Amino acid sequence: MPIEVQYVWYTYPSGIEALKGISLTVEDRDFLVIMGPNGAGKTTLLKTLNGLIKPTKGRVLVDGVDTRHATVAELSRKVGLVFQNPDHQLFCSTVEEEIAFALRNFGFNEEEIKERVEWALETLGLEEYRDVSPLMLSGGEKKRVALASVLVWDPKYLVLDEPTLGQDYAQKEKLREIICGLLGQRAVIIVTHDIEFVVDFRPRPRVALMADGRIIAEGKAEEVLTDPELLSRASLVRPQVPEVLFNLREKGLPVRTDVLDLVEARDAIISLARGLA
Amino acid sequence: MSSLLEGLAFQKRDSLLHKLDPRVKLFYALAVMVMAGVHNKMLPLLVMLLAQAPLAALGKIVRLWARTLKASLPLVLLIIGTNLFFTWLRGSLTDLYIVEDILALAVRFLVFVASFSIFTLTTSPDDLSLALEQMGVPYSFCFMFRAALRFTPVMVREARTTMDAQRARGLELDKGGPIARARRYIPILIPLIVNAITRAWSMAEAMESRAWGASRKRTSLYVLRLRGRDYLAFSAVLFSLIMAFYAKFYLKFPYIIPIIRSALGI
Amino acid sequence: MGIIEVEDVSFTYSGSKRPALDHVDLSIKKSEFVILTGPSGCGKTTLCRCLNGLVPHFYSGDFRGRVLVAGLDTREHEIWELSQHVGLVFQNPENQLFCLTVEADVAFGPENLGLPREEIRRRVEWALKVTGMWELRHRPPHELSGGQQQRAAIAAVLAMKPEVLVLDEPTSFLDPAGAAEILSLVAELNKRLGITVLLVEHRLDMTSPYADRVVVMAKGRIALDGPPEEVLTSREARELGVGIPKVIRLYELLAERGLRLPEVPLSPGQMASLISEVVRCR
Structure with a gap:
């Protein structure tokens, strides 16, 4: 059973309309990326998925359960939300305890806690830090601990808010590797600005673009992220590969532009050169 | 509690009160505190409370001001409750004059809140610090x-x-x-x-990195200068203060309970 | 002599065993635009702190070698003196804005210097105008977008009239639109006003077209230093985990297949022009 966001509106108590009629479905083992400028309502949307925010209008169904009729804790068992900034949540004296925190809240028994913490440490390559205070870790490691502290209860839907924020290239690549390893067994939903990070994923995700509280486009990455008009409506910088091809076409050269992959782009350019020769 | 704090936060408006020199407004808030402090009877305190409503209107902050007062009600009830409780322990709860005095204490607290709220709602912290x-x-x-x-x-x-x-x-x-x-x-x-x-x-x-503590004689870009309206407002506050002291020592205020009673014919 | 001369500098924070900087040499000429990059924890931030005297005055530790800023030895001059030559802009704009209006924040530095009021007013007006914040000068910081906040922080630093602007990952908290806004502002300050720029960044795809030089640090040392075309095509840059822009990777892939472009492209537009030249000549 899926997550179904049905025509959801949300207005903050301050009067700001953050969501204006969002509809979205996340299937089992789905891979979805949500992109858009700050203030588009991305984080608000994520918070409706585990009930931290209840829609003002419309409804969110998680495996058939209306989020208005379940607690955040109940919904979180299925929808694991990892927040943007690990500094907002890390508080335990060791990484191991930090990761076990949620399991204790959910009432797992000690034996299972041990097993699952072990699995999470291993999956995220954090074994060597198990006895270290999470506050002493570097930014990249903190991010991984925060991810582990949610992944540990194996939620059916794993939701990551801006996982690459403040990360360097090597850390991003490591994160990509980890996320790719998690795909196929659960649904992964990522909110990010980082278009080149999204472009390099194999398999490629489905992409939804948000602007001003609405979803303005949804589809395959190859289609959405190579559409300059859509990208500018979502205030995104165009990825470099299709941008090169676009510029070529503008110069009157016949070349396809719906390409995100480097090797494909190379072949397109080579065949263009041959064709003209 | 959070709405009480919100009610004290500066609101940007275009009003005469906002334009007044912050020092005058600070003087006003302190003067009201003193006035309310020297009086302990219901009638003058009620007058002080009500007299502030037009000021809030002048500052275009009536709604927020009223909300602050409403938010302070739990504290007001606490003051009334504890006082009533101790009076009851002493066995003098039947004395309606004592009850009125207790209620007057609560009104005095409201006067404090009211004047400080007008002050903080119309004075930007930058101005105050200046x-x-x-x-x-x-x-x-x-x-x-x-x-x-x-x-x-x-x-x-x-x-x-x-x-x-x-x-x-x-x-x-x-x-x-x-x-x-x-x-x-x-x-x-x-x-x-x-x-x-x-x-x-x-x-x-x-x-x-921006030269904190560089010079002993720090210059301030902004300078406060008292204008005509500031002197006027200052004089008005000073006058009220003198009147309040005069009233305290030379006037005797009646209790309002008997007035209400006779009005209702009980 | 460059406006910034870092000469054989090593620094270990007190309480730490590993040196944050390990025999660093760096020279930056007036009006240059230099990008400093490298994996997290490689010492970039510490190097920035050395340039306006935060190291060794604010952060104590074992400091060796010397740093000259506009000819001033940072060990002998205080932060407030140095900060009139080198303005430091930090990652999180929120923590650099202390006042309740943009204008008050921009005035903060010159006020601390005790400058005459008229001079402060002139500087504030100038700094607000060159950063495009004049219209927003009466706004409180929390009503501004991330990009606008960072612009306000830059204005606040510019009001100190520095010759050098050092920006430590100024876009990492911003969305792409905000980041583009800041980068084009910095580029303009460099081009139009001749302000020397040292920009710490991971996103080389967005920044390298502006740069005269790219410096890569690793483990407290300077590992690479040269024009972006050279550094970004070097094998070492890849090995150090520098994010090579896609256009350069595409350039290399094309070269492998025998399609050589006359220059190393740094932006998609430039690359398209180069390709179109080459394929039309064939």
Whole structure:
């Protein structure tokens, strides 16, 4: 059973309309990326998925359960939300305890806690830090601990808010590797600005673009992220590969532009050169 | 409690009250405090409370001002409750005059809240800190005060995010008895404290990089100058203050309970 | 002599065993635009702190070698003196804005210097105008977007009239639109006003077209230093985990297949022009 966001509106108590009629479905083992400028309502949307925010209008169904009729804790068992900034949540004296925190809240028994913490440490390559205070870790490691502290209860839907924020290239690549390893067994939903990070994923995700509280486009990455008009409506910088091809076409050269992959782009350019020769 | 604090936060408006010199408004708030302090009878205190409503209107802040007063009601009830309780212990609860005096205490508290709320709602913290600075308060103290106000909303936002993040990890804040509940706030308090310290460091770094403490004689871009309207307002406040003292020593205020009684014909 | 001369500098924070900087040499000429990059924890931030005297005055530790800023030895001059030559802009704009209006924040530095009021007014006006913040000068910081906040922080630093602007990952908290806003502002300050720029960044795809030089640090040392075309095509840059822009990777892939472009492209537009030249000549 899926997550179904049905025509959801949300207005903050301050009067700001953050969501204006969002509809979205996340299937089992789905891979979805949500992109858009700050203030588009991305984080608000994520918070409706585990009930931290209840829609003002419309409804969110998680495996058939209306989020208005379940607690955040109940919904979180299925929808694991990892927040943007690990500094907002890390508080335990060791990484191991930090990761076990949620399991204790959910009432797992000690034996299972041990097993699952072990699995999470291993999956995220954090074994060597198990006895270290999470506050002493570097930014990249903190991010991984925060991810582990949610992944540990194996939620059916794993939701990551801006996982690459403040990360360097090597850390991003490591994160990509980890996320790719998690795909196929659960649904992964990522909110990010980082278009080149999204472009390099194999398999490629489905992409939804948000602007001003609405979803303005949804589809395959190859289609959405190579559409300059859509990208500018979502205030995104165009990825470099299709941008090169676009510029070529503008110069009157016949070349396809719906390409995100480097090797494909190379072949397109080579065949263009041959064709003209 | 949070709405009480909100009701004290500066509101940007275009009004005569906003344009007044912050020192005059500070004088006003302190003067009202003194006036309410010297009086303990219901009638003058009620007059003081009601006289402030037109001022709030002048500052275009009536709604927020009223909300602040409403938000302070729990405290008011607490004052009334404890006083009534002790009076009851002494066995003099049947004396309606004593009850009126107790209610007068509560009104006095409302007068404090009302005047301070008018002051803080119409005075930007920048202006206030400037006023303090020009009155000779050391700059580092004024800066601290201003920065505290500047970062309060940031910290509130951070607290909300942390709460959400921990709830997303299964933390249920309102489950169990009071001790268990208090313990559940640890996962929220620790990140907040750690972040506050980190923030203090990066602020200090940024301040140092902008010549904090470079010169003994710091110049201020802004200067407060008293204008005609400020002198006028100042005189009005001073006059009220003198009148209040005069009333205290030369007038005798009747209790209002017998007045109400006779009006109702009981 | 460059406006910034870092000469054989090593620094270990007190309480730490590992040196944050390990025999660093760096020279930056007036009006240059230099990008400093490298994996997290490689010492970039510490190097920035050395340039306006935060190291060793604010952060204590074992400091060796010397740093000259506009000819001033940072060990002998205080932060407030140095900060009139080198303005430091930090990652998080929120923590650099202490006042309740943009204008008051921009005035903060010159006020601290005790400058005459008229001079402060002139500087504030100038700094607000060159950063495009004049219209927003009466706004409180929390009503501004991330990009606008960072612009306010830059204005606040510019009001100190520095010759050098050092920006430590100024876009990492911003969305792409905000980041583009800041980068084009910095580029303009460099081009139009001749302000020397040292920009710490991971996103080389967005920044390298502006740069005269790219410096890569690793483990407290300077590992690479040269024009972006050279550094970004070097094998070492890849090995150090520098994020090579896609256009350069595409350039290399094309070269492998025998399609050589006459220059190393740094932006998609430039690359398209180069390709179109080459394929039309064939």
